[in-house]
Amino acid sequence: MPAASPISRDLAIDGWGLAGVGVAGVVAASIVIEGGAGRAIIPFIIVALVFGLAQVVVSGGWLRNAVRDAPPAPADLVPEPDSATLRRAALPAVIALVLIIIALFVWVQFAALLAGLAFAAGMTDLRSRQWIVALERSEGVTILRQAAWLPFATARKPLWARADGD
Numbered sequence: 001m002p003a004a005s006p007i008s009r010d011l012a013i014d015g016w017g018l019a020g021v022g023v024a025g026v027v028a029a030s031i032v033i034e035g036g037a038g039r040a041i042i043p044f045i046i047v048a049l050v051f052g053l054a055q056v057v058v059s060g061g062w063l064r065n066a067v068r069d070a071p072p073a074p075a076d077l078v079p080e081p082d083s084a085t086l087r088r089a090a091l092p093a094v095i096a097l098v099l100i101i102i103a104l105f106v107w108v109q110f111a112a113l114l115a116g117l118a119f120a121a122g123m124t125d126l127r128s129r130q131w132i133v134a135l136e137r138s139e140g141v142t143i144l145r146q147a148a149w150l151p152f153a154t155a156r157k158p159l160w161a162r163a164d165g166d
Helices: 007-032 038-068 082-106 108-139
Strands: 003-006 141-146 159-163
Touching: 003 007, 007 038, 007 082, 007 108, 007 141, 038 108, 082 108, 108 141
Parallel strands: none
Antiparallel strands: 003 141, 141 159
C-alpha cells in the first residue's frame, strides 16, 4: 500500500520553508558582510532571478504535464500522517538553513548565493502550488504525490488524482 499526501501541502511546506530560509539568509549575510549590505543583496537578487527563471522553464513543464496526466488514485492508497508530511517536506529547508549558517562563517558571499537559491526554489514551489490548487478546484480533484522518505527527486514520484469526496 503506497502512502501519499496532497502535493499542494508538500509544495506549501517546502515553498514557504525555503523562501523563509532564503530571506533569513540574505538578512544574516547583509548584517555579517563587510563593505555594505549590497554585497549580499545584489548576488542574492541575481541568483534568485536567474535560478528562479531556470526552474520555471525546466521544472514547470514536467510538473504541469505530470499533474494533468495523473491517473486515478489506487483504492489502497494510504494518506500520509500530517506530522510525517511536515518532517519530509521541511527537510530541504532545514538542509538549506544549515548550509547557509555554515557559509556565514566560511564565506559570507556564498551564504547570500545559497540564500538566493533557496528563495528561488521556494518561490517556484509556491507558484507551482498556486497553479495546482487552481487546477484542483476547476477539475474537482485532489492531486496526491507518493510519500517517500527522501523529499528530493520529485520528478520520479508518482502522482495520482482523487476525486473530491472519495
